[in-house]
Amino acid sequence: MCNCNNNMYIPYPMRIAKITDEAPSVKTFRLEFANPDDKDKFSFKAGQFGEYSVYGEGESTFCIASSPTRKDYIECTFRQAGRVTNALANCEEGDIIGFRGPYGNTFPIDQWKGKNIVFIAGGIGLPPIRCVIWNALDLRDNFNDITIVYGARKVEDLVYKHELAEWEARKDVNLLVTVDPGGETPDWKGKVGFVPAILKEAAPSAQNSVALVCGPPIMIKLSLPVLFELGFNEDSIFTTLENRMKCGIGKCGHCTVGPYYVCKDGPVLSYRELMALPQEY
Amino acid sequence: MNELKTINKDKLHQLFDKLIADGNDVIAPKRKSEKVFFGKIISSSDICYDYIQTAFSAKSSVFPKCEELFSYEKNDNEIKHLDPVFSDKTTIVFGSRPCDSASFDYLKVFFLKENPDFHFAKRYDSTLLISMTCNKSDEHCFCTSVGISPSDTKGSDVSLTDLENGEFLAEIISDKGKKFVADYSSFFENKGDISQKSNKNAKVDIKFDLDKLKTKIKGSFDWDTWDKQSLACLGCGACAFACPTCTCFDIQDEASPKSGSRIRIWDTCALSLFTLHASGHNPRENQAGRWRNRVLHKFEYTDTKFDMVSCVGCGRCIKTCPASMNIINQVISIMEA
Numbered sequence: 001m002c003n004c005n006n007n008m009y010i011p012y013p014m015r016i017a018k019i020t021d022e023a024p025s026v027k028t029f030r031l032e033f034a035n036p037d038d039k040d041k042f043s044f045k046a047g048q049f050g051e052y053s054v055y056g057e058g059e060s061t062f063c064i065a066s067s068p069t070r071k072d073y074i075e076c077t078f079r080q081a082g083r084v085t086n087a088l089a090n091c092e093e094g095d096i097i098g099f100r101g102p103y104g105n106t107f108p109i110d111q112w113k114g115k116n117i118v119f120i121a122g123g124i125g126l127p128p129i130r131c132v133i134w135n136a137l138d139l140r141d142n143f144n145d146i147t148i149v150y151g152a153r154k155v156e157d158l159v160y161k162h163e164l165a166e167w168e169a170r171k172d173v174n175l176l177v178t179v180d181p182g183g184e185t186p187d188w189k190g191k192v193g194f195v196p197a198i199l200k201e202a203a204p205s206a207q208n209s210v211a212l213v214c215g216p217p218i219m220i221k222l223s224l225p226v227l228f229e230l231g232f233n234e235d236s237i238f239t240t241l242e243n244r245m246k247c248g249i250g251k252c253g254h255c256t257v258g259p260y261y262v263c264k265d266g267p268v269l270s271y272r273e274l275m276a277l278p279q280e281y
Numbered sequence: 282m283n284e285l286k287t288i289n290k291d292k293l294h295q296l297f298d299k300l301i302a303d304g305n306d307v308i309a310p311k312r313k314s315e316k317v318f319f320g321k322i323i324s325s326s327d328i329c330y331d332y333i334q335t336a337f338s339a340k341s342s343v344f345p346k347c348e349e350l351f352s353y354e355k356n357d358n359e360i361k362h363l364d365p366v367f368s369d370k371t372t373i374v375f376g377s378r379p380c381d382s383a384s385f386d387y388l389k390v391f392f393l394k395e396n397p398d399f400h401f402a403k404r405y406d407s408t409l410l411i412s413m414t415c416n417k418s419d420e421h422c423f424c425t426s427v428g429i430s431p432s433d434t435k436g437s438d439v440s441l442t443d444l445e446n447g448e449f450l451a452e453i454i455s456d457k458g459k460k461f462v463a464d465y466s467s468f469f470e471n472k473g474d475i476s477q478k479s480n481k482n483a484k485v486d487i488k489f490d491l492d493k494l495k496t497k498i499k500g501s502f503d504w505d506t507w508d509k510q511s512l513a514c515l516g517c518g519a520c521a522f523a524c525p526t527c528t529c530f531d532i533q534d535e536a537s538p539k540s541g542s543r544i545r546i547w548d549t550c551a552l553s554l555f556t557l558h559a560s561g562h563n564p565r566e567n568q569a570g571r572w573r574n575r576v577l578h579k580f581e582y583t584d585t586k587f588d589m590v591s592c593v594g595c596g597r598c599i600k601t602c603p604a605s606m607n608i609i610n611q612v613i614s615i616m617e618a
Contacts, residue, residue: 007399009350009532009543013360034358055355056538081559096358217562243564244556246532249396252548253529254555256574257564258502259582278502280556280564280574 008249011053011098012038017073019093022159023152025080026124027089028065032073034096043102044068046109046135047128047240047268050101051248052076057087061245063267064102065127067134074099077127077159103248104267107132107212107238116145118204120223122195122215123152126159128240128267129214133167140172147174147204151195151219154183176202196222206231213239224271234272241267241274241281257281283434284453285473286462288441293449294325296468300373301325308342309375310335319374328376330443333417334595338381338525339374343388343404350400350532352542367403375411379433379440380424380595382412384525386436390587391528400545409461412437416445418483421596423609425485429593432482442478450478488609489616491590497616498581502573506618510611511572513604514551520575520598520606521549526591529555550574576611 018030033039045068053059060082066075080089091097109132117136121129136143148167152158158177167175178191178198191198195215204211211232213220220239227237243255243262255262258278269277288296297307301323309328311320317332319339349365377385385405392401415422415431424430434440438458441449450473453462462469521527531548535541548555551572556565565571583591592608599607 005399007351007364008396009399009545010362010364015358034360053534053543054538055353055360056534056536056541058534059532059543079559085559094358096355096360098360242558244558246530246548251392251396251398251528251530252532252545253550254531254548256550256578256582258577259585280570 009100009247011051011100012042013096014074014099016091016093016095016097019091022077022161023157025089026077026159027080028075028077028127028160029088029091029097030066030073030075031097031099039072044074045102045106046132047107048102048104049248049263049267050074050076050099050103051245052078052084052088053098053100054084054087054091055098058084059098059246060084060088061242061248063128063131063240065130067131067138069135069138077124077130079124101248103263105265107240107268109135112136112210113142114144114208116147116205116207116209117143118209118211119146119148119150120195120199120211120213120215120227121148121150122219123157124159125215125219126150129212130160130163132212137170137173144208145174145204146172147176147202149176149178149195149199149202151178151180151191151193151198152183153180155179155185155188157183174202174204194222195219196226199223200226200229203230206233206236209236211237213237234275235270237271239269239271239274241269243281282475283440284459284462285475286451286453286469286471287444287448287473288451288469289448292468294328296465297322297325297328297373297375299465300371303370305370306368306372307375308339308372319377330376333415333419334378334422334597335376335381336597337523338384338595338597339377339410340381340384340388340525342372342374343385343408344392344401344528345404347544347546348400349542349544352540353536354540355538365400368407370407372404372408373411374408375413377410377412377437378415378595379412379429379431379435379437380422380593381525382410382436382440383424383429383433383593384436384595385410387526387583387587387589387591387593388528390589391526391583391591394587409438409457410436411439411441414440414442414478414481415483416443416481418485419596421599422483422485422594423488423596424594426488426609427491427590427592427594430482431485432478442481444477444481450475489612494580494612494616495584495590497618498577498612501615501618502577504618506614507569507573510614511569513606514568514572515604516551516553516568516571517603518549518551519601519603520608521551522547523597523601525593525595525597526579550578572606576608576615579608580612
């Protein structure tokens, strides 16, 4: 007998406390535990993800985009792309959806005390990193310089616009927001250019620093040489992977990259770990 | 040494009829037109003995093709989740061949070793496996190449050998098997000679050297031979659905917003949709990559992870493939590369 009495597929019922329209087809949900007991039992760390579900439609996988330092809720940001995300987008504040998690490994943020952190994100790649940004900002004294380079194709595609303004106003954050050439609006005051170019211009020091990169594959590919040129190495660059997932707990087989399960062995990887993976992501 | 007993066919049938009468499920080989399938029997007379191998393994008794993960009822802001109801009776699986019984050993490790799977555990714990060693084999059998044999008792609770004289030799393998035989001791006789077994069991030639394969397969991911090897593959997934060790599944809702179930159903890495992202990006973009994943998963990945090759040499994928893909030829070509 294995004495396994826990049906791990049963989600926590979550109440949608707040919906924010971030960009066309992109929304953020703030979710509160419908049962206070669940909230007390629940904890997670930066980098983890979960399965969000609309009853009758199915489950979808997103990172937890809020910081573990904010304990009253979790947030997720998603783009409408299929059946479940469309159903989620039709939900209203006050509705109940399902959430199970947290799953996966975490950013080793505890090891980054006293370090500079450089965040590099593109488009909808910001949510997984925003979790770490707020985690670091909420424990600001633990870290040295914080640099954020964020870009999107067009101004309207930038997510967390209010938070970008908030970070911009802070003296302890060096924020560079950019849009691709042609994506600017007449009143755009930020940068124009691709993320790797803006990163090169910003030239954050690699001394005592770590870099987190998340975004479209082409942005990651072109940002890496810039980071290496700046002096970052295989162990000081981190990313978070995404693959199609169903179970989140290493059983269903969907997210495998060779012998690795993104859901269990990832999603957070150092550049060194990423390079050891076969090309299946 | 395993405890030995014998049971004659009449007693065996009386035993099954009693088990059925007591409310247990008995799953046994049944003839359905040309082929023999595992199915629930309502009488011992339903059992078919004339088969080398059933068309599908008995995997679905512990990991059904489609099963409910939970059901729910939802009213406005109230949601109630319910575990599926599992029978408190025993499911007796009778007549699985040594390859299929060995697959239960693998399934047990896969589903229960880490993050124990609730649904599998419930079914596995209430299943008793009375296997039947092989007195015949066919040209697709290759159990001996993956460390199993026609007389193997691995994974079984009780292993029977047909002595072809109306009697079966019964080897009591597991604690579950011991308890079962003790509970129904009046059906068994306290005799039995293990030497009778080897006279009856089939011989299956070894088709490849597993240790050599395990060495050669490491690093084969980047070979360009996968393209050629997979040319015939239609990506239909028939091999995976016939496979006793394939475990991949999809999760879907079968429901209305007010009530329904979240279910899991067999899925397979052979299908292009299996890895397709919502963005349209597909990390395993062609059939070569999918076929490679199947082969490496069976012979390299699970060996690294669990110290178990997840192929039991039943040969069903070869028999089932509409395009004549042959896993034996595939692994031989890896070894010869």
